[in-house]
Amino acid sequence: MTGLSVIIAGGGVGGLTLAGMLTRQGAQVTVLEKTPSRLGQGAALAIWPNAMLGLLSSGDAEMYEEVLALGRPVYHALMGSLERRWYGRVDLRPLSKRYGVTGLGMVRTELMSTLVKLSGADIRYGHEVVGATPDGTVTLSSGETLRADVVVGADGIGSAVRRALLPPGSVDRLGEPHTGWQGVADQTDIWDGDGPEFMFGNGGAAGLLPLNGGRTYWFVDGSIETRPETQGWPEIMNLMIAATPPEQLAKDRVYTRPPVRNWGSGRITLLGDAAHPLLPTVGQGACMAIESAAVLAARLRDTTDPVAALRQYESDRFKRVTTVFKRSITQVRQRAIPDAVRNRMLATMPDKAITFFFTGSAKPIPEFADAHLPGRRVGGRA
Ligand SMILES: Cc1cc2nc3c(=O)[nH]c(=O)nc-3n(C[C@H](O)[C@H](O)[C@H](O)COP(=O)(O)OP(=O)(O)OC[C@H]3O[C@@H](n4cnc5c(N)ncnc54)[C@H](O)[C@@H]3O)c2cc1C
Incomplete structure (x- = not known):
């Protein structure tokens, strides 16, 4: 749907990726970011094929190519003990062969600068969102109000949009x-x-x-x-x-929170950590934000009813993000296993099985996997 006006609260990985995808679809996008200039928490990120094919799915290869260029491709991973004895090997070449791209290590500030450059949006730094209503109205801490056809809360785990939208307690964090x-x-x-x-x-x-x-x-x-x-x-x-x-x-100091089924109302929805924060144990929080941005952009592209598109997006994402959330929690529990037991488990497990578990979340969702046509040059091949 072209000509759509969209306000995105939060200029993190998720908000900026969505901005870039929507402006390429002809939307007028305003990003409201509370910090004076946002480069992001966390020194570097692993970006996996599920996120990369999300970028490619937007139909414009520019975002994909620019992010690909930032990344150092990796084709295997080792798992072992503090003595650096390796008990398990993950083979990432099948991912690369199947999807045309492998895992990429990149500096977060470099990713953020690239996403800012590609966003095509009116990014307003130092603009803190304090409220939002289902009719698409957003209130800033300055008292100013803005209105759009669609409002997306991409404002992280402490999301003000989420607080305005969902019942008390919905912003609570899980545990330690x-x-x-x-x-x-x-x-x-x-x-x-x-x-x-x-x-x-x-x-x-x-x-x-x-x-x-x-x-x-x-x-x-x-x-x-x-x-x-x-x-x-x-x-x-x-x-x-x-x-x-x-x-x-x-x-x-990172918190998580289980996904809930409904994270939107009227013209408002949530994206990334605001909707489904993940612990870094699976290296997928930013990837899920990118994947969600791609799904949301696709739903808004294919409709004349933006409110219905938001509900469809929320429904389409729930199962996927819940699965990845559960994996991230399982990883924390595995760290509590006595070292000798874990090493024995890793040593006796076939590398194929370790690879299967390690890459479970990194495989693109079918909708995006199909966008990668055999023979298409997308780079990053082994
Ligand atoms: C140590 C560590 C390592 C990680 N490693 C990986 C990894 O390897 N791979 C991976 O995929 N993920 C990783 N993650 C997770 C990833 O960083 C997050 O999931 C991702 O940044 C979420 O993006 P987001 O845009 O949803 O939220 P955020 O990055 O939190 O961005 C939210 C933005 O909203 C702004 N904001 C907040 N409140 C307001 C408001 N009221 N008004 C306006 N703006 C507001 C914030 O300033 C911020 O800019 C890691 C996280 C950590 C902490």
Whole structure:
């Protein structure tokens, strides 16, 4: 549907991706972002084929190509102990062969800058949304009101749009936060890995992900109060921390919340963490936001009734995001398994089975998988 006016609350990965897709469909999009300039929490991201084919599905390859260019492709992942003994190997080449793209490691600020550039939207920084009503009216903290055919709350886990829309308690977070440290190390000679490494132990996990330009994304799940060097992680993590510029070292405190079936009313809906926040254990929160943006854009493209399109989008997304949410919680529970038991399990499981479980969420939904025609040049092939 061209000529649609859309207000998106939140200029994160989800909001900006949706903006780019909708402006390419002829919509007039305004993004309201409460921070003065938003580059995003989290040093780097793994972006998986499910998100990449979501970008491609919009029918305009520009977003796909630009995001692809930011990413360092990875074709396998290793899983093991804190001593860096590897018990399981994930083969990502079948994903690449089937979908034309594999997992990509990228710096979050670079992804955000690219999405801003591609959004085509009127992005208003320093504009905090405090209320929204089903008739498509949005209220800002300044007291100003704006109106649009469609309002999308892409304003993250503490979403003000969600609070305005759903009954009290709907913004509550689930349980204890998932805490950790992460960063992007500049140095190239510490680690020559060409795929992600996941090391389990200490009741948590540590990991490495190669990025473009010889950089490495590292993370540890652990106590948020003390610096990670003091927590008994493998020596390579200490080297990574030492090679990380201070402004690239971040600690995070992440919450989740189970998806609910109805996350919209009238002209309003939710997207990304505002609708379905995920723990980073499956590396899919941003990917789900991109996937949801692509589904929402498709529903709005194919209709003259935007309200019906929003309800269709919510209904189409519920099962998928609930499945991925459950996987993210299962991953947390697996970290509590005694190390010796986990290592034995990994060592006795065939790599094909490990690959199957690891890539479960990374496979594109059928609607987008079909958009990848054999022989089409989309890059990233092994
Ligand atoms: C350590 C860590 C590692 C992760 N790793 C991965 C990974 O490898 N792969 C992956 O796919 N995902 C990963 N994630 C998850 C991913 O970061 C999130 O799921 C993703 O950022 C969600 O995007 P979003 O646009 O929905 O929300 P957000 O990124 O939270 O963006 C919301 C935006 O809304 C703005 N906002 C908030 N309130 C208001 C308001 N009232 N008015 C206006 N604006 C507002 C915020 O300032 C923000 O810019 C990771 C997360 C963490 C913390």
